Amino acid sequence: MTRDTAIFDLIAKERERQVKGIELIASENFVSDQVLEAMGSVMTNKYAEGYPGHRYYGGCEVVDMSEELARTRLKQLYGAEYVNVQPHSGAQANMAVFMACLKAGDTFMGLNLSHGGHLSHGSAVNFSGLMFHAIDYSLCEETGRVDYDELEQKARAERPKLIIAGASAYSREWDYARIRKVADEIGAIFMVDMAHPAGLIAAGLLDNPVKHAHIVTSTTHKTLRGPRGGIILMGKDFPNPWGKTTPKGEVKMMSALLDSAVFPGTQGGPLEHVIAAKAVAFGEALTPEFVAYQKQVKTNAAVMAQAFIDKGYKIISGGTDNHSMLVDLRTKYPDLTGKVAEKALVAADITTNKNMVPFDTRSAFQTSGLRFGTPAITTRGLKEDKMPWIVDLIDRVLQAPESESVIAAVRAEVNREMTQHPLFAW
Ligand SMILES: Cc1ncc(COP(=O)(O)O)c(C=O)c1O
Known part of the structure; x- marks a missing residue:
């Protein structure tokens, strides 16, 4: 096959752009050579719908071990009890949580998008705002910090089923314990999207939301310095059933709801080359x-x-x-x-x-x-x-x-x- 110079010339140009400039985009990073190598590996050839040990395809023994390694390392990194490493992106991880926790039209609350919140926390042009009823909390104008009083008042008045903390442009630590308290008071699920500070949290430099939230989502490619992708984690709330019943009347565990919301709910086959690269990045993050x-x-x-x-x-x-x-x-x-x-x-x-x-x-x-x-x-x-x-x-x-x-x-x-x-x- 002749080499596709049209594309490889563009890759060379992009590489040159990255090498010669000062990169200050807060959500970007440069992965290590071994993360890059894992992403460009033969793992991309494998179909592996399902989860390790329960796949819909033969020949998954090796990718099972690689995905299991990614899960073990990720649990260790954040002290999590449950993890899912298959979401293709941060937005996909968030979508899976919505699918697992809410019904179409349910109310949820996230940080106002023009105050630093993310598209997938309630934008009118995103699934979160299109399929669910989004309400928001804001920053205080004088302090530029989350207005927790407003958050609590709105939560009590509107009783959202899900409260989301986390942002795309917020430079301060969060008071997760305070949000968990009001979520418990109104019976809401508390989710933290730690996509931006995930690397600092892994290093113990910021409070770990896995200790406070019912569910935590993240991307793997920002401060965490892994390949582009998403993850879902749960800490102490992992053993709890969720009270959401199946059509047969059974109460389902949240972990099972989340797993099936990722696959088959919102995704098909996992990107096993990216999962291998995630495993490498989690290993690096443990050093x-x-x-x-x-x-x-x-x-x-x-x-x-x-x-x-x-x-x-x-x-x-x-x-x-x-x-x-x-x-x-x-x-x-x-x-x-x-x-x-x-x-x-x-x-x-x-x-x-x-x-x-x-x-x-x-x-x-x-x-x-x-x-x-x-x-x-x-x-x-x-x-x-x-x-x-x-x-x-x-x-x-x-x-x-x-x-x-x-x-x-x-x-x-x-x-x-x-x-x-x-x-x-x-
Ligand atoms: C807080 C937050 N959540 C989710 C995402 C979405 O991640 P992705 O682009 O991988 O879908 C971003 C991306 O910038 C983000 O900042």
């Missing part, structure tokens, strides 16, 4: 090197947030407890939109994304904010001494987003520095 990496991610983020503040930028909530921060551009550059800022930074080989800020006066297409995160640059080996330098480069571009000469000068500095931080072994 002391990973804990050291996450400490550096957190330090880098704290120093970067302070550097923005020192230059007169507003950081929502005034700082960060995790790997990310949300910058409100309006205090320093009231006329600059997130859209224009993102484009100018990308032209300077600094990748970030526009983001709405809480109580934004602009639309999701324009936005008044930018979201930054340190997982990827920390994997590249950048330490806290480089964070003020990065913020200075960003500020130079944002002062003159239309200036080709400023952008070219910043890009040259970025490319020069990044040659010092090799990325891929092959």
Whole structure:
């Protein structure tokens, strides 16, 4: 077969883009060479509908062992009693929880999307908002932190069947115990989507939601530094039956409901090559090197947030407890939109994304904010001494987003520095 140069040329281009730039998208990271190798392996050839030991296809003995290893390592990483490693993505993991816990039209509550919540926590254009009745809680305007009083009041008044904590753009620790308390009071299921801080949690640097929530979901590709994918976990609530009865009147265990919501409920055959890569990433996350990496991610983020503040930028909530921060551009550059800022930074080989800020006066297409995160640059080996330098480069571009000469000068500095931080072994 002739080599598909059309695609491999594009892969080479994408590789070059990743190597030469500063990657500040909070939800991205660079996987290790062995994670990449597992993903590109012969495991992709295998059909394995079902779960280890109970498959609908022959020849699953080896993938059974690989999936079992992924499950064992993941349980160990978070102290979980139950895990499912098959969700193809974070949104798929969330969909499975909705399928297991709710009926169409049921009410659930998540963080307001323009305050940092995720699409799959109730957006009107997502399954969660289309098939279920979504209500939301918000951040306090003054503090930029979750308004737990409002959350409790709304939960008591509207009695959602499911309460979701977790976000795509929230830089602070969560009070999971407080949400669990109100969920128990109204008989709701409490789910935490830890997709963003999962790596910091695995390293013990943030509170572990598996200790508090009935169900936890996550992606595996953000701070956790694994392949793109999703997972579902349960801790102490695992042995509980759920009170949801089958048509025959039996009470089903939540674990069985979740397993069947993933397969056959919302997915077909599992991606066994991705599951093998997840197993590799979970193994890496169990090492002391990973804990050291996450400490550096957190330090880098704290120093970067302070550097923005020192230059007169507003950081929502005034700082960060995790790997990310949300910058409100309006205090320093009231006329600059997130859209224009993102484009100018990308032209300077600094990748970030526009983001709405809480109580934004602009639309999701324009936005008044930018979201930054340190997982990827920390994997590249950048330490806290480089964070003020990065913020200075960003500020130079944002002062003159239309200036080709400023952008070219910043890009040259970025490319020069990044040659010092090799990325891929092959
Ligand atoms: C909190 C949260 N949950 C779920 C997801 C969805 O993950 P995926 O893109 O893998 O579907 C994201 C993605 O950004 C996220 O931030």
